[in-house]
Amino acid sequence: MTELTFEINSSDELWTLIDKRFNHILIYKFTPNEAVAWWKTDLKMKDGELFENLSVRNMEFDIRTDLDGLKRILELNTPHISIYQFDKPVPDTLALQYLPPQHLESILRQNGLKNTYSCEFEFLSVASADGKFIAAIEADPLFCARIEERRKQGM
Numbered sequence: 001m002t003e004l005t006f007e008i009n010s011s012d013e014l015w016t017l018i019d020k021r022f023n024h025i026l027i028y029k030f031t032p033n034e035a036v037a038w039w040k041t042d043l044k045m046k047d048g049e050l051f052e053n054l055s056v057r058n059m060e061f062d063i064r065t066d067l068d069g070l071k072r073i074l075e076l077n078t079p080h081i082s083i084y085q086f087d088k089p090v091p092d093t094l095a096l097q098y099l100p101p102q103h104l105e106s107i108l109r110q111n112g113l114k115n116t117y118s119c120e121f122e123f124l125s126v127a128s129a130d131g132k133f134i135a136a137i138e139a140d141p142l143f144c145a146r147i148e149e150r151r152k153q154g155m
Helices: 011-017 067-074 101-110 131-139 144-152
Strands: 002-007 024-030 039-044 050-056 061-065 080-086 113-120 123-128
Touching: 002 131, 002 144, 011 067, 011 113, 011 123, 024 067, 061 067, 067 080, 101 113, 123 131, 131 144
Parallel strands: none
Antiparallel strands: 002 123, 024 061, 024 080, 039 050, 080 113, 113 123
């Protein structure tokens, strides 16, 4: 996969880069709030049991969603997000944390992986096996100068 890393200024900019042809999204290790922050929430368990008015922190989970769900999640403006975009539904048994690192990419591609987006604060890395998709981002007037600047810096 070819990867680009550059600065990004908002979740709206990230949304413009999402390939709208692929509607199957996995958000890996989503953390809705910073670890030091406690917040009140209800938690519904798999069996339907509901725990109400809990104080939680350090909550982290994977999310399977579609493009509409991703758009809503991006509106939360979380500082870290890892998005995997697939051309078919993500299998229940696909757990990234258990995949051998040396085979991670090939296993994900066998399961329909098309693009990845990893945002850490203001830096975004986009990876794709589709050279045309990457070339379109490189040519985008909004991002081309930022990409070139990162290349000049040797990053």
